[in-house]
Amino acid sequence: MPKRKTHKGSYTYESFDEMLDIASDKSLPDWKSVHGGHCESVRNKKKMSWCRKTSLDEAIQLAKFGWKEGADMMSRELELARKSTQFERLPDYEYDVAGYIPNVPLYVSGSPTHMMSPIGSETSSKPTIEIMVNLSASCGINAERMAYKGAGILSLVDKLEDSGLSCHVTCTEYVNKGSSFMYWEFPIKKAGIPMDIDRCAFAIIHPALLRRIMFRMMELDNDAYDIFHIGYGRPADVPQHMRTGKIYFPMTNNFEPYSVEEAVNTAVKMYEHQTNGKDWDGFSV
Secondary structure (H helix, E strand, O other): OOOOOOOEEEEEOOOHHHHHHHHOOOOOOOHHHHHOOOOHHHOOHHHOHHHOOOOHHHHHHHHHHOOHHHHHHHHHHHHHHHHHOOOOOOOOEEEEOOOOEEOHHHHHHOOOOOEEEEOOOOOOOOOEEEEEEEOOOOOOOOHHHHHHHHHHHHHHHHHHHHOOOEEEEEEEEEEEEOOEEEEEEEEEEOOOOOOOHHHHHHHHHOOHHHHHHHHHHHHOOHHHHHHHOOOOOEEOOOOHHHOOOOEEEOOHHHOOOOOHHHHHHHHHHHHHHHHOOOOHHHOOO
């Protein structure tokens, strides 16, 4: 059979659990069973400090039931972040597609519920911010940097919700190789639902989501084998047309903080930059 020259795979899931159910199904054909190739997702965990020495099975359990160690760390960081940076609390208005006056930052960010009305009026509801987090990272990015980035973003989400906004947080991975690409998208926090800190901490801080579970998702796309089995593609930022109307946080290669404090400050600046009507591509610290 001739080798494929290009492959474009795009997968969007309605929930985190939907994707995890697929990742945990060992009966599904993968690169090893179909092509006889190796699978990085099940590589010896003792040699894998870049995924905190966590196996695929362990990663799936943490994703489903939460990562307490990460949640405890985040609880401490969230408390510090609340003291270090404050967003002005929204006035006593509620938000919808129609209303009394517009909220300009919400309008610029693409939120359909950018019109404000006094609380109790017929057109009132809570405003929603769409946030997209690109988990992609090259093999040279260590687990600590990934954790700092995630902690900064979750701190921002916490502060935005505390200020009166409702956040819908979607995680993505995007990799390419020549004209080929692979893309996955799934929500880790839905608007109007409190943040499950145990599960969100794993999803956005623990490197095993990317380096175990997302590798597994790639290995289940057997049409991708010829293109991506060597190196698993190159991490890249999500194209602009796929993130329109969302506050976007780039791949870790382009957001690689050296402390939680730096991550929090950078996340806030990225948010403010984009709510002022500018695309992430033009951002600089």
